[in-house]
Amino acid sequence: xxxxxxxxxxxxxKEGQNVTLSCEQNxxxxxxxxxxxxxxxxxxxxxxxQIVNDFQKGDIAEGYSVSREKKESFPLTVxxxxxxxxxxxxxxxxxxxxxxxxxxxxxxxxxxx
Amino acid sequence: GNSxxxxxxxxxxxxxxxxxxxxxxxxxxxxxxxxYVQYPGExxxxxxxxxxxxxxxxxxGFEATYRKETTSFHLEKGSVQVSDSAVYFCALTxxxxxxxxxxxEGTQLTVNP
Numbered sequence: 001x002x003x004x005x006x007x008x009x010x011x012x013x014k015e016g017q018n019v020t021l022s023c024e025q026n027x028x029x030x031x032x033x034x035x036x037x038x039x040x041x042x043x044x045x046x047x048x049x050q051i052v053n054d055f056q057k058g059d060i061a062e063g064y065s066v067s068r069e070k071k072e073s074f075p076l077t078v079x080x081x082x083x084x085x086x087x088x089x090x091x092x093x094x095x096x097x098x099x100x101x102x103x104x105x106x107x108x109x110x111x112x113x
Numbered sequence: 114g115n116s117x118x119x120x121x122x123x124x125x126x127x128x129x130x131x132x133x134x135x136x137x138x139x140x141x142x143x144x145x146x147x148x149y150v151q152y153p154g155e156x157x158x159x160x161x162x163x164x165x166x167x168x169x170x171x172x173x174g175f176e177a178t179y180r181k182e183t184t185s186f187h188l189e190k191g192s193v194q195v196s197d198s199a200v201y202f203c204a205l206t207x208x209x210x211x212x213x214x215x216x217x218e219g220t221q222l223t224v225n226p
Contacts, residue, residue: 006156033214042202042218043157058213090156092214099145099164099206102214104156 002027006091006105013078013085013112021076021108023091030095032074033102036060037088046089049074078110086112115140117203119217126193126224134188134220136177136203144205146170146179146186147214151200160188160201193224 004025013019025032031050035043045058049068063082068074074093078085088109092102120135138144145164149157161170166181175190186203203217 004156040221043216045213048213092157099208101145101147101159101162101206102157104149104158106156107154109154 004091004093004103004105006089006108009106009108011108011110013110015112016080018077018079019085019110021078021089021091021110023074023076023105024072025074025093025103026072027093027095027103028071029093029103030071031093032068033092033094034058034064034066034074034076035090035092037090037107043090046076085110115144115205115207115215117205117215117217119201119203119220121218121220123221123223126222128195128224128226129192130224132188132190132193132197132222134201134203134222136186136188136217138184138186138203138205140184140205140207142207143181144207146177147204147206148175148177148186148188149202149204149216151202151219153199157202193222195224195226198222198224 007022033048034046044060047066049055065077090107091105094102116139118137147162148160150160151157161172163170163179169178177188200219202219204214206214
């Protein structure tokens, strides 16, 4: 079955460390997105990519980095510059940039210890 | 810019009660509108959508009608079940915004037996 796989489901990081969250899709979607969700809040866009080798900053890109070397993969690195990295991170993809809606992964919960 | 406003939660109902979750939006032109549902610890799932004025989206007993005149897309269900307990997000996308999804804050629904 086609879908989006995020790994790991739970991730613990020490302060000052970089960590990379994986997102892989086999839906042949062109566009991919990373969102951050904090408890009781909506989703905030971190980065998005509409085509391979191209990506744009979202609303809260500071402290994060991404790459899009393959159509199927859009990893997110949470750097030590991110002040409050503890959150639930969601990856999504869409076939045409969004007018048909997004398909979401099951998320990665990152905790800084 | 685009924005989505949802009724504040949490909402608590008894099983078989009628559900309404209000959603209004601000956008230029004709956005596409969506309702997503998020169960605990999971990603978001597309519940229903509407792409033009007066369209009615429906799925699993939920309905929402795209009202251009009131810029609204209220979610309704005639008889809720305990299994409907989740967070519901209203969202919009528009080609002029690069087809990025803009989300509301989410509404927590709890249905008691």
